[in-house]
Amino acid sequence: MIPLASPLAQYRSQAGAIDAAIRRVLEGGDYVLGGEVQAFERAFAEFCGVGDAVGVNSGTDALKLALRALGIGAGDEVVTVSHTALATVAAILEAGAVPVLVDIDPVHRTIDPARIDAAVTSRCRAIVPVHVYGQAADMAAVLAIAQRHGLKVIEDCAQAAGGRYRGQRLGSLGDAGCFSFYPTKNLGAIGDGGMVTANDVQLAGRVRRLRQYGWDEHRRTQEAGFNSRLDALQAAILAAKLPRLDEDNGRRAALARRYATALRDLPMTLPATRADGDHVFHLYAIESDDAEALRRHLASRGIGSAAHYRVPVHRHDGYAARVVVPATGLPVTERLAGRMLSLPIYPELADADADRVIDAVRDYFAGR
Ligand SMILES: Cc1ncc(COP(=O)(O)O)c(C=O)c1O
Numbered sequence: 083m084i085p086l087a088s089p090l091a092q093y094r095s096q097a098g099a100i101d102a103a104i105r106r107v108l109e110g111g112d113y114v115l116g117g118e119v120q121a122f123e124r125a126f127a128e129f130c131g132v133g134d135a136v137g138v139n140s141g142t143d144a145l146k147l148a149l150r151a152l153g154i155g156a157g158d159e160v161v162t163v164s165h166t167a168l169a170t171v172a173a174i175l176e177a178g179a180v181p182v183l184v185d186i187d188p189v190h191r192t193i194d195p196a197r198i199d200a201a202v203t204s205r206c207r208a209i210v211p212v213h214v215y216g217q218a219a220d221m222a223a224v225l226a227i228a229q230r231h232g233l234k235v236i237e238d239c240a241q242a243a244g245g246r247y248r249g250q251r252l253g254s255l256g257d258a259g260c261f262s263f264y265p266t267k268n269l270g271a272i273g274d275g276g277m278v279t280a281n282d283v284q285l286a287g288r289v290r291r292l293r294q295y296g297w298d299e300h301r302r303t304q305e306a307g308f309n310s311r312l313d314a315l316q317a318a319i320l321a322a323k324l325p326r327l328d329e330d331n332g333r334r335a336a337l338a339r340r341y342a343t344a345l346r347d348l349p350m351t352l353p354a355t356r357a358d359g360d361h362v363f364h365l366y367a368i369e370s371d372d373a374e375a376l377r378r379h380l381a382s383r384g385i386g387s388a389a390h391y392r393v394p395v396h397r398h399d400g401y402a403a404r405v406v407v408p409a410t411g412l413p414v415t416e417r418l419a420g421r422m423l424s425l426p427i428y429p430e431l432a433d434a435d436a437d438r439v440i441d442a443v444r445d446y447f448a449g450r
Contacts, residue, residue, distance in 0.1 A: 083384045083386070084384065084385045084386060084426050084431070084435050084438060084439060085386040085426060085428075086386040086387055086388050086424060086425075086426050086427075087266040087426070087427075087428050088428050088430060088431075089265035089266055089270055089272075091428065091430035091431075092270060092428065092430060093272070094430075095429070095430050096322065096323055096326065099323070100272070100319050100322055102322070103318035103319050103321070103322040104315060104318065104319065106318060107314045107315050107318045110314070112314055113313060113314050113315065114313050115294075115311050115312065115314070116314050117314075118314040118315075118317040118318045118321070119137045119311075119312050119314060119317040121317070121321060122137060122312075122317040122318070122320055122321040122324075123135045123136060123137050123277070125321055125324055126261075126279070126324065127279065129244075129251070129324060129327075130251045130253045130254050131250065131251050131254045132251075132253065132254045132259070132279040132280060132281050133280060133281045133282065133283045133286065134279070134280055134283045134287075135277050135278065135279045135280075135286070136277065136278045136280075136286050136289040136290045136293065137275065137276070137277055137293075137311075137312030137317055138275075138276045138277065138278060138289070138293050138310040138311070138312055139274055139275070139276060139293075139309075139310040140262060140264070140274045140275065140276045140310075141169060141238075141240040141260060141261060141262025141264065141267075141276040142169040142172060142173045142176070142262075142276070143173070143276055143293075143308070143310040144173075144261060144262070144276035144277060144278045145169070145173030145174070145177075145210070145236065145238060145260045146173045146176045146177045146308075146310075147278060147289050147292050147293060147308065147310060148257075148258035148260050148278045148280075148289060149173070149174065149177035149179060149208065150177050150292055151258070151278075151285055151288040151289045151292055152207075152208065152234045152236070152257060152258065152285065153207075154177060154179055154207045154208055154234065155177055155178040155179060156178040156179070157179075157205060158178075158179040158180070158205060158206075158207040158208075159179060159180045159181075159182045159203060159205045159206040159207065159406070160177075160179045160180070160182065160206070160207060160209070161182045161183075161184055161193075161198055161202065161206060161208070161209045161210070161233075162181055162182075162183060162184075162193070162209070162210040162211075162212065162238075163183060163185075163186055163193050163211075163212055163415070164183040164391075164394040164395045164396045164405075164407070164412055164415045165186045165191060165214065165391055165394055165414075165415045165418060166212045166214055166238070166391065166395065167240065167241075167391075168395055168398065168401065169262075170210060170212055170238050170240075171183070171395045171401060171405060172401075173260075174210065175401075175404055179207070179208075180205075180404075180405075180406060181395075181404070181406070182201050182203075182206065182405070182406040183395065183396050183405050183406065183407050183408075183412065183415075184197040184198055184201045184408065184412070185197045185412045185413065185414045186214075186414050186415055186418075187220070188414045188417075190217060190219075190220070190354055191214055191215065191217075191367070191418070192211065192212065192213065192214055192217065192218070192219035192220060193209075193211045193212065193220070193224065194414070195220050195223035195224055195227060197408070198224070198227050199227065200408065201406075201408060202227075202231050202233070206231065206233060207233060207234060208228075208233050208235065208236055209224055209227070209228050209233055209235050209236075210235075210236045210237075210238050211224045211235065211237060211238065211256075212238040212241075213237065213241060213242035213245060213252050214241060215241060215353065215361075215363070215364055215365045215366075215367050215390075215424075216241050216242050216268065216334075216361055216362040216363045216364035216365065217242070217245070217353070217355065217356060217359060217361040217362075218242065218245055218246070218247035218252055218356060218359040218360075218361075219237075221237075221247045221248075221255045222248070224256075225255065225256070228256075234256075234257045234258075235255070235256030235257050236256055236257060236259075236260060237252060237256040237258070237259040237260065239252045239253045239259045239261045239279075240260065240262035240267065240276075241262075241267065241268070241364035241365065242268070242362055242364065243267065243268045243269040243327060243362070244268060244269070244327045244328055244330075244331045244360075244362050245331075245359065245360055245361065245362040246359060246360040247358065247359045248358050248359070253279040254279065254281065257280065257282070257285065258278055258279065258280045258285065258289075259278070259279035259280070260276065261276055261277040261278075261279070262275075262276050263275035263276060263277070263316065263320055267364065268327065268330065268331060268334070268362055268364050269320060269323060269324065269327050270323075271316040271319055272315070272316065273313075273315075273316055274316075275312050275313075275316040275317075275320065276310075276312070277312075291303075291304075291305075291307060292305075292307040292308060292310075293308065293309075293310045293311060294307060294308075294310075294311060295307045295308070295309065329429075330429040331360075331362040331363070331429075333429040334362060334363040334364075334427055334428070334429060335360075335361065335362070335363055337363070337366070337427050337431055337436050338353065338361070338363045338366055338427065340433065340436050340437075340440075341366055341427075341436065341439075341440065344440040345440060345443060345444075348443065348444065349370070349447065350368045350369060350370035350372075351368060351369040351370070352368055353366060353367060353368070363427055365390060365424040365427065366424060366426075366427040367390055367422050367423065367424045368423055368424075368425065369418065369421050369423075370421060370423060371421065372446070372447075373420060373421050373422060373423040374389070374420065375446075376423055376443065376446050377389065377423055379445075379446045380425075380442055380446075383442045385426065385438070385439055385442055386426060387423050387424055387425055387426070388423070388424045389420065389422055389423055389424075390422055390424050391418075391419065391422070392419055392420050393419065394412065394415045394416070394419050396412065396415075425439055425443070426439055
């Protein structure tokens, strides 16, 4: 079986460092927040080139707390996309705001800047560009639009740890960057975890208070908060893995090149990469008329794949009534639903296994 992603292979490839980190935490006796979390926050802030970073319980909470720390909540609108994980939109709702969903650019599948202006009302407070699949959104355009309307920009970096846009790390371009350390992510924990990055240390300080009931360092509060702490085990494991993230992302990019070379003549659209960004290939998502049949064919050959995002957020029963969609609809998002298929990609995937994936995809099209 070749899985879509393999947190187990990742653990095994770094077991020595991870086991040592776990043992250190167990013997240290400090299991929630504390020195391990502070050390990882510093390392991650330095890695991203930002003023500060705040560890939280998940990527969803990172988005929620960043929004709340920027003063965004009830009555406010936040522009984002429907071609994303439910979590992006769930976090906006949890913050109390209304998600306003716009279409994506058909080539890169990130937010289409040309659709944002029409979605901005007097209640709009922020834009959440999603660096989906591991590729940067068109940040120059997003930031220019945000500045024109006086909006905050919160980058959803859940799928893009280590990625860059015009040389800068993702998570350092907007007002805040929000990361997920869910085990399958490019920097994955052995459980849930997330991080908010910010250049503004005051903003980071507010996130730090909000993650623990609103407490300051003297356990006094000026505002009510949440419980969204990162635990020491996850922080220590993530700190042990961080030094290898760039190398791992390089391996993902090499696998993506291998797929691109071997599959380019087939009747499907391969991922397009921006010339001014470093795509970190959290997912290798192709587009095809045959996505579902290809998924079944791959499964019959013991190869995992997944349809991201077969049901866009605005088509989910639990969310449809809670989001705003433009009167003109979301034609690109709708067209891609059911046409995308993510092929296995993770740093430990051997070339021989990538070649098995390639052979299986080629066999599918040869047999049509
Ligand atoms: C684009 C995107 N945003 C947010 C999240 C939320 O992260 P988490 O699962 O850590 O809450 C995810 C991951 O599921 C994601 O892919």
